[in-house]
Amino acid sequence: MMSSIKEQFNQISPSEFFYSNRDLAGFSNPTRSLYTAVREFVENSLDACDQKGILPEVHLTIKAVESEKPDPKQYVLTVKDNGPGVYAEHIPLAFGTVLYGSKFGLKQARGMFGLGATMAILYGQITTNKPVIVKSSADGKTQDEFEILLDIQKNKPVILKHSTKEVSKNGLSISICLEGDYSKAGTKIRDYVYETSLITPYATITFDDPKGQKFHHPRFVKEIPPPPTIIKPHPHGIDVERIRRMIVESQFEIPIIDDTMIEKVRKDLGLSKQNLSFIAIIAKAKKKWKTLSRQVRVVIALMSFLKMDFEKLRKIRIEDLDIPNKKLYYWDFGDSQSKSIDIDPESQYYKQLTNTVQGEPLTTFLTKRFQRIGPTTAVKFADFAGFKPEKRMGTMTNQELVQLSDSLQKFEDFLSPDPSCLAPLGEVPLEKGIKKFFNPDFTAVVQRPASAYSGFPFIVEMGIAYGGDIKSGGPHVYRYANRIPLLYDEGSDVVLKVVNETDWGRYKVKGDPPFIIVSHICSTRIPYKTAGKENVADRPEIERELRLALQFLSRKLAAYMSKKGQVEMAKKRANLYAKYIPLIAQFCTELAGKKKEPNYKKMLEGEAIVENK
């Protein structure tokens, strides 16, 4: 997905890309766009705080530019946080260009590439032609304020204003002007803020809405859940494009031979102060070969073909190593021209160079770049996939890459994905949140053990609550994915599917019950049905975990309901006795021809005590 976006970016302007993808990204109309922009900024703030272990304080403000005008109209959207901030030198690029090629780390986060926030900025600029205002302090002392427009054609920031001032706190504030429709989007935005604070109980979130209302959700949990660790990908969750990228990353480039590098080589050879001839250098290197680092070895190998000492080496720059034609090209600063020499395949240094550009052997590639693959599994896999274990990654043809990718999907002996990259909320904070929000009579939560689909680990957390402040007509389902509330398109969501397929009568839940279900799916990749991130597709593995979680909770609910039923029954029975026994007493007194009624009072009291047990 990412790499296909990247390719498009390379070909078309970001503006064009934005227009052709605005529906997918959630900027289809003023209502949806306002909501999506809020989400993107709030989620960026929360992610930034999470990454640095800061208890988030996020302040969201939406203000109409001209409040009397009817919707849709221009709004100023500001999101301010107490996060780590962004260093001044990065701000123009981070907020004034459409980012691509951002680091593909594998861990759970609300947003993946920071692309959504850029989309929001772009949407704002396109609809109002106003700059984004970024205020940031990364050191807690100085704050940099930028007004930036995006040069859409060149994909470059245009800084309109830059000033600094002294502050006492870290944090970032982003403010954009955009066309929106708050009268329609308001409900969703308020729901979003409300539901976000349920799943982020360690954050304080404040929302000032355009009508002057303030929604304040203070944190009620003091501990941030343990942050996820960045881990290597699992072979099942990989495609050809990812492999290609990884090969590019893994290939050892010929090091840039500048003064620093030359100093390093000299030092490693113990020749810092000495100027030796080329032959002497090579001889010295041979002696110390085993202790030399890879980079140094490559430099020595180059020197052996170039037949140059350090002084000469300083005056050239390596241009290319053409293995098939066995030629080495370099630029000679002295003559100001490109030169080439033949390299001898018989030389002991030949292999050093070819290996460098041809990359690692397959087995090394697998064990070093993927999670949970050991040398034995790597060899077994190579056999399964039909490759030699020592096959160099740099020599793979396109066809071989496809074959490798297919085999990685099919091979079944890989261990299941490592869940340490996931950051579930945890049962205790989830339960606390549910209790605080709904004040229910009954609550149960569960965190399922980690599982995986297509190589992506995931964890399902779920809570169920009944009674209290909960409205009847349940189950009301609150869906979350990676701590993001999902508010749109619930109809086709896998969670809803699982809930709707449950026969609640079996769990003694009948009629118009006041109960809620909170479902949280954490994964390095949530299988959203659309790029708008609103509904989760029904992967069988996820569906199964959801079902198990719901069954577990439903059984607890059923136990509560039957206990509740018994208490109600006892109450009802006591009421019945209180109503009818006196009547029976009255009638039988006359029938028996007695004057005084029998003493039945103690009997009713005794009954009440027995029932209460």
Added chain:
Amino acid sequence: MKTSEKSKRLSKKAEEKQKNVLEVLQTHGAKIYEDLNNGQFPKFSVPSRSVSNIVYDKKLRQYILGNSAALRSSRNSSQLRSFTQLMWLAFFANRLTKEKKSSTLRDVYYSSQAFAIEFEDQGESDNIIVDLEAVLSKPREDFHIFPEERSSIFGDLNIEYTIPGYEGKTMNLSNHPDGYSIGPSLTTSELLDTSAEIVIAIEKGGLFTRFVEEQVDKKFKSIIINTGGQAPRSTRTLLKRLHDEMGLPIIVLTDGDVYGEHIAMVIKSGSANAAHLRELTVPDAKWVGVWATDIEKFKLPTIPMTESDIKRCYDLQKDPRYQEGIWKKELDVFLRIKRKAELEAFSKYGLTNITDKYLPQKLELAKSI
């Protein structure tokens, strides 16, 4: 003189009956009073009236309830309401009987509301009345609750009322040609004397009027009773008393179909619905017509039997009472000819044909069966 003595004896008997009802009610009341006083939830058993517990008693020649009984406990919250309803009804019946006031089924339903006893509908209160009958083994008429349906009686019979306000007043039941309706006052009255030698129970009001017009009462020294279809229980009680107390034979004349045959059977041996009661049958009553065989014999105009008529025949064939005698024989013929004839069919041969020709033959026959 003789009648007066008899009257006194009978009057005493009626009083005894009342006393007996009151005693039974008091016994039950006292037991429940004791239970409550001892801090226990009162309970009593009600004979089960489910189909499986209704059996035919050959000796008694009627349906009776078997041995199974349901325990009704006030501790059981699902029975508490009906328990209280039953207690109220006993309480209400006690008052009725003591004050010699009569009430109808519908009355009971409404009276309950004065005591905050809610019956959902009359069906529910009727059911509780049957429960009380079963518990006391006494028909509801004994505790002064009467049905709405009325049938009528005509003939030379002197009665003496026992109901409050009419005590000692006498009446001859041949004074009014439309007949007298058989209600609580008649059912509870003393039967003094009669010149009649037989009771003719006839199914239909139209024929009853014809019989009065044709002076069947005088011509055949009879008391004529219109059962109005299936005889109500008060009528059956009266028939039983006429038979037992006055020594009169009872004959039953019905339409010539399977329902008519069964009307006669219910008078003779009761219904499954009243299997919990034993005072309602006249085992010596005789069904004299219209028989299936009469249809051919008297060449009566007929109508074909319906599906439900035929089904009813098959149902009755399984009834132990239809296994012998004319009961079996006529049922078989009905099933064979699959046709039926009404009492009015005799009008084909003249309006008085039934009283002039048919009835005398049947009366003669009745002596021999």
